[in-house]
Amino acid sequence: MNILVCGGAGFIGSHVSKSIRRAGHVPVVFDNLSAGHEWAVQWGPLVRGDLSDRDAVEAALRTHAIDAVIQLAGSINVGESMQNPGKYFRNNFSISVSLLEAMDAVGVRKIVFSSTAAIYGIPAASPIPEDAVKAPINPYGEAKYFTERLLDWYTKARQFQCLALRYFNAAGADPEGEIGEMHSPKPT
């Protein structure tokens, strides 16, 4: 399969791309390089663009005959989201609206979304059961939760097949030492 990896020049996306290649598929990275690195794109082509640019996303989906999408692009600083909520609703929610519209127009309806454990807010129990109450306490988590709801409606209304992975804090580097985390500012 040809898989569009949105945010594939970033920490997690570069590891995802490496795994996709190892599994015999082609990762096509779509990234604006606002936080990612060109050197981290090693297993397939890089399309440099912003996910809010629907025409550019549609062109990438068509040009590379994409079968499915993994959406990891976004802003990742929880503290900053309390200072600048608009940025987080734009870059962690609106860009996914644009992405899904582009996918729908092209007929690509399979997506894996990089969500977050932050959608649970302050959990009543630990470990957190998957069906615990979703009560985000910051715009970062809320915008991710909005995106999960968006995916749900595209599943119901437009026959999308969607999966959201709610990660906790990812850490570490590739065992082969080819890629690793290089965030600025340092991880919070």
Ligand SMILES: NC(=O)c1ccc[n+]([C@@H]2O[C@H](COP(=O)([O-])OP(=O)(O)OC[C@H]3O[C@@H](n4cnc5c(N)ncnc54)[C@H](O)[C@@H]3O)[C@@H](O)[C@H]2O)c1
């Ligand atoms: N790192 C973690 O511990 C963690 C935990 C839970 C969820 N997540 C989520 O996983 C995803 C990836 O996290 P990461 O740590 O690899 O972050 P990262 O900043 O390293 O990667 C994000 C990538 O998205 C790109 N990007 C951002 N906005 C874009 C836009 N509008 N258009 C195109 N590209 C854009 C950046 O350039 C970067 O390469 C994020 O969505 C994050 O919220 C991460």
